[in-house]
Amino acid sequence: MKRTTKISSxxxxxxxxxxxxxxxxxxxxxxxxxxxxxxxxxxxxASQIRQDLNNFGGFGQQGYGYSVSGLYxxxxxxxxLDKDYKMVVVGAGNLGTAIxxxxxxxxxxxxMYAAFDIKEELIGKEMNGYKILDNDNLVDYVEENNIxxxxxxxxxxxxxxxxxxxxxxxxxxxxxxxxxxxEVPDWVAIxxxxxxxxxxxxxxxxxDIEKSKIKIEKNAKKxxx
Amino acid sequence: MKRTTKISSxxxxxxxxxxxxxxxxxxxxxxxxxxxxxxxxxxxxASQIRQDLNNFGGFGQQGYGYSVSGLYxxxxxxxxLDKDYKMVVVGAGNLGTAIxxxxxxxxxxxxMYAAFDIKEELIGKEMNGYKILDNDNLVDYVEENNIxxxxxxxxxxxxxxxxxxxxxxxxxxxxxxxxxxxEVPDWVAIxxxxxxxxxxxxxxxxxDIEKSKIKIEKNAKKxxx
Numbered sequence: 248m249k250r251t252t253k254i255s256s257x258x259x260x261x262x263x264x265x266x267x268x269x270x271x272x273x274x275x276x277x278x279x280x281x282x283x284x285x286x287x288x289x290x291x292x293a294s295q296i297r298q299d300l301n302n303f304g305g306f307g308q309q310g311y312g313y314s315v316s317g318l319y320x321x322x323x324x325x326x327x328l329d330k331d332y333k334m335v336v337v338g339a340g341n342l343g344t345a346i347x348x349x350x351x352x353x354x355x356x357x358x359m360y361a362a363f364d365i366k367e368e369l370i371g372k373e374m375n376g377y378k379i380l381d382n383d384n385l386v387d388y389v390e391e392n393n394i395x396x397x398x399x400x401x402x403x404x405x406x407x408x409x410x411x412x413x414x415x416x417x418x419x420x421x422x423x424x425x426x427x428x429x430e431v432p433d434w435v436a437i438x439x440x441x442x443x444x445x446x447x448x449x450x451x452x453x454x455d456i457e458k459s460k461i462k463i464e465k466n467a468k469k470x471x472x
Numbered sequence: 473m474k475r476t477t478k479i480s481s482x483x484x485x486x487x488x489x490x491x492x493x494x495x496x497x498x499x500x501x502x503x504x505x506x507x508x509x510x511x512x513x514x515x516x517x518a519s520q521i522r523q524d525l526n527n528f529g530g531f532g533q534q535g536y537g538y539s540v541s542g543l544y545x546x547x548x549x550x551x552x553l554d555k556d557y558k559m560v561v562v563g564a565g566n567l568g569t570a571i572x573x574x575x576x577x578x579x580x581x582x583x584m585y586a587a588f589d590i591k592e593e594l595i596g597k598e599m600n601g602y603k604i605l606d607n608d609n610l611v612d613y614v615e616e617n618n619i620x621x622x623x624x625x626x627x628x629x630x631x632x633x634x635x636x637x638x639x640x641x642x643x644x645x646x647x648x649x650x651x652x653x654x655e656v657p658d659w660v661a662i663x664x665x666x667x668x669x670x671x672x673x674x675x676x677x678x679x680d681i682e683k684s685k686i687k688i689e690k691n692a693k694k695x696x697x
Contacts, residue, residue, distance in 0.1 A: 456660075
């Protein structure tokens with residue numbers, strides 16, 4: 248029987264993390280793991296794990312645990328990692344180069360095809376197995392090579408225009424590093440990596456820890472008075 | 473009266489995004505905004521916005537709306553963005569360089585001090601206003617310069633050891649780009665940017681969209697039979 252219920256987006260968000268831990272377990276030769284043992288390494292509660300993994304069969308057996316490689320393969324399949332993806336990066340500055348090279352050295356189904364930039368001095372440059380091409384050829388290249396994913400590493404002023412061109416050329420997904428929320432039609436998947444949002448969360452947590460330290464010190468002082 | 477209740481982590485996660493939109497509104501000269509207008513641009517519901525912003529006074533007045541700059545300053549303060557942070561990056565490869573230069577060109581309280589690497593050919597190299605130094609001097613440098621934040625851009629095998637050294641040297645926060653969950657004591661804030669988790673979420677969404685397309689096509693075929 249095929250499942251027809253949709254997995255919640257909160258569960259989906261946790262799947263890459265489950266997969267990452269399962270990969271490490273596999274690498275260490277672990278074959279079975281109970282929800283309790285898994286809980287201790289991944290940091291979710293055992294009941295959360297059982298609930299999450301029940302969403303897709305889960306491969307768990309009472310008193311026996313989960314099959315590490317079975318679960319790993321199942322999650323990989325759900326995430327669409329049993330397929331190959333052709334990728335380009337738009338913007339070959341520091342970040343675009345870093346992300347392009349990250350994909351180029353990625354072991355798995357993500358394949359780097361080309362980078363695009365407007366700067367003449369960059370065009371034609373050889374990277375790790377791919378080239379920097381002229382931004383003017385972006386749409387043609389994406390269409391001709393059936394590129395699946397476009398990575399956006401341009402500044403926020405140009406990001407929407409690039410997203411529009413990638414969408415027009417037929418990409419299935421956009422991985423956006425520009426600090427702006429892009430508008431794309433329903434049939435294009437989008438995933439944002441907002442570095443500044445992450446940095447600001449870090450600043451908040453630092454401030455929050457400082458505040459509790461001050462509170463503890465004040466209370467300690469009061470207690471010794 | 474000072475608030476003593478803690479703001480939930482879900483609200484905190486949304487604050488950088490509120491701040492980003494408020495910044496754009498400020499830049500465009502908008503002075504007041506209602507929760508309904510804000511809802512249309514930021515994509516949260518108006519009631520969600522009112523609920524979130526009520527957590528910290530919120531600056532909203534019935535029938536009048538929020539003060540854009542008042543709210544912007546309030547959120548900046550909550551996020552700890554009214555302070556300055558001294559930063560170093562460990563690992564001066566492609567990603568470390570990209571993140572280091574990102575911080576070096578950041579307008580705001582985040583200041584790049586130095587990069588660290590073990591590769592002799594990189595040590596001494598001048599970057600955008602900072603230098604690559606020998607990894608062996610990491611602890612001394614962080615202590616002497618009162619560095620607040622360490623950015624980890626090394627591979628996953630070395631990431632925990634670097635986190636330990638940064639913690640020992642007294643950083644307040646770690647911005648981790650290595651694909652591993654690090655263990656740090658309670659008094660060190662940690663924020664992870666797991667690029668592979670984000671990429672896998674994108675792959676999932678692409679697959680999910682494909683599946684719904686196939687379903688729609690099948691139904692259309694059935695309908696025309």
